[in-house]
Amino acid sequence: MNAPVVFEGIGASPKRKEDLRFLSGRGNYTDDINRPDQTYAVMLRSPHAHAAIRGIDTAAAAAMPGVVAIYTGAEMVVGSLPCGWLIHNKDGSPMNEPGHPPLAQGKVRHVGDIVAVVIAETRPQARDAAEAIAVDYEVLGAATSMAAALAPGAPLLHEGAPGNVCYDWHIGDLAVNQAAFAQAKHVVHFELVNNRLIPNAMEPRAAIGDYDRTTDQHTLYTTSQNPHVIRLLMGAFVLQIPEHKLRVVAPDVGGGFGSKIFHYAEEAIVTWAAARINRPIKWTADRTESFMSDAHGRDHVTKAKLALAADGKFLGLHVSTTANMGAYLSTFATSVPTYLSATLLAGVYTTPTIYAEVKAVFTNTVPVDAYRGAGRPEATFLLERLVDIAAKQTGIDKLELRRRNFIPADAFPYQTPVALQYDSGDYQSTLAQALKTADWDGFEARRKAAAAQGKLRGIGISTYIEACGIAPSAVAGALGARAGLYEVGAIRVHPTGSVSVLTGTHSHGQGHETTLAQLVTDRFGIPLSQVDIVHGDTDRVPFGMGTYGSRSLAVGGSAMVKAMDKIVLKARRIAAHLMEASVDDVEFDRGTFRVAGTDKTKAWGEIALTAYVPHNYPIEEIEPGLDETAFYDPKNFTYPGGCHICEVEIDPDTGAIEVINFTAVDDVGRVINPMIVEGQVQGGIAQGIGQALLETCSYDADGQLLSGSFMDYTMPRADDVGTLSVATHETLCTHNPLGVKGCGEVGAIGSPPAVINAVVDALRDYGVTHVEMPATPAKLWHIINSGRQLAAE
């Protein structure tokens, strides 16, 4: 086989292998799957935020046409949906960890909590029957906000969590931190809310339970980012199904953004019930259910103070956060405000002492968990707003203040005071490149031109870092993770030389079928069309940990490199035999084995065929076949960083705001497919603009979800997001074989503070130091209008 004519390896942007099926309507999403003799499930959900269940009368519903079975918590008594990360309190005691039954046991704790499942021949029949179930609720007082949940005499959600507190955790040396503040010339205070978001992947969650009584084999098709994790959690903790009897398939998945990491009640319910009725059961959320059952994101309330010396050097940072867990602990909820956020509070700066404390609180709301960025957007927003406020308070230019405090490019590896050791980065360069692209120096002229048109124009900047490529298992374990976080790559070279890769990562929009295949093309020298990526099926792929925390390439790709190393070594031994040379003399470069310094060569395909047709073969020394598996456990997190600059224009008469320019220069390490990286960053920025300007989850005091549909929750649309200028500046990750860092979350992490800094800049004549997200036209209009009144008075 010859090397590809068009280069499709590392650094090329071939069109995506997955696109043809998606563009032709041939995707295979969970709800597209239909099993023979399938039934349909509808979940009956609580309309109350907090209520005791006095009784459930299912008799009328059970008698309705097509109803196959109805189950409540009385029948489904199984294990609790587990939490995967144990956090300890300041005093060393473990967090409070109340149970989370898939079907409510005597009490409901949020609107959307599942009370019963109705299974019928058709979905409309199941829906009709669900409406005929009579539930006798004794409505209890609800604690919707964290303030309400922490107030004396607040309604108690869980017996095992006094005061509705999950944990009260901290990191850092408080005495050292206090000493730094005592030395400070300036102390800058800042309080903020990081608004609660609803992820809203476009594909609603779905699950199909299937069971074969003759083999005792359970199958779950589900909208998951990590099918092996679901198999482990559901099999071992909830339903007690041994793994060899449980197959989990996550086929094409229509977006995740974190919300499809977690093990959800519906997965356990359909798997459990399918075995009871011995028929397949399909459940598909409608969007209303998604709003009230997909884990939400963010929802932190934070008080922070920054100590600065006279020259603007940061001396210390102190951060107190309360974090909303919702009604139950979702799979990774507890790690988000702690080890995924507080550990990022150094940002790109040399702050010598950082103390952070986090109180996690139960409320009568949907559980909150990781959402694109997970903890790092919260840390970044806090820091990058705080630096702007500090610049204003000290009178030091905001760029100069950042530059004075940047970790220098020659200071890596850099140990922060909050556990992490950054391996590489070059913040001055990403800043310089972004300032140039955004024409920062020309802004004042643009501001004047806008003012002449009656518009308020502002510019904002964010220089950020994040930690991803999750994660070194031992480190994560020491911090409370209850699982390992390695990844698997199995490479099967077929007899004619084509390749199947089995990866434990999962693609739900990221384009792994292309990017991961490019790694193989680059190494083996075979065309991209000769490589297929297999993922999302626990029966086909060895145990892997899935896709989240921008880990697929850094961890999953590195596992593939290790497996390819093994294959190349074995193939060289086979080639050495065929060419009657010493293996040490056989070189391999993109498809060709050569005896060094000679014209003796063997092609990739010849070696592959020989491995499977071992007629002339050193069978005593080498096994037949060319099929290797490797597991890779990363040595450190990866640390993408960069600079985002946003320019906005506000119409003072209406408060309407427009993103005029958005510039991102991100260091995501080595770029495998620039086209895909750009797309990932653009999508992340749109979500960041969404958080900053449009989106927020809103509950009333009784715990009713006010933003419960796309009519009420403002998703970014095409005319809300302008043209996005995205570029990369590479410094290589030093500890993984590809030098990659991860690009999935940087857009959502770096952008919100850039947008709000721009908003505050635009409003600089109106005496505001901060605008809470989302900065909606109504909020802006009120600020401008009250400012005008002040001016008039």
Place this chain on the structure above:
Amino acid sequence: MPQVTLTVNGKSHTVEVEARTLLVELLREKLRLTGTHVGCDTSQCGACVVQMNGDSVKSCTTLALQAEGATVTTIEGLAKADGTLHPMQEAFREYHALQCGFCTPGMVMSAIDLVEKHPQGLSEHEIREGLEGNLCRCTGYHNIVKAIGAAQEVMHGRSATLAPAHAAE
């Protein structure tokens, strides 16, 4: 149960439906044309958009019985029999205008209607406003807008071939 007769992607079907059955349910569950998706229940997201009698419609908000006698085209019916893609499909691929693919069928169907209804051509601003009824959570719309801009040149015969993505940027 009432019957509905309609033509979908050139093929005639007569199907029994409940009065409340939606067009999207007919397509997905009766005809097994699962390329058309359901992303919401308030007619906001546009994942379900198909073409009916020459107009784009949200098939989640259309009763199956309203499609009596109608000619419907879904994403499955766009490519030619030999597999040649519609220029809009080709443009989405060329410009990386899709990621998870879930909104894509509705986005493509809406985009085709938008372009067909504006033979004079659409500016970037008009394309963005024209996509008001379609949500995408993955792409940030940037590449979708570019793809539609390139596809309209081919669809209106102003260009024989699609402008390649990087030359356009």
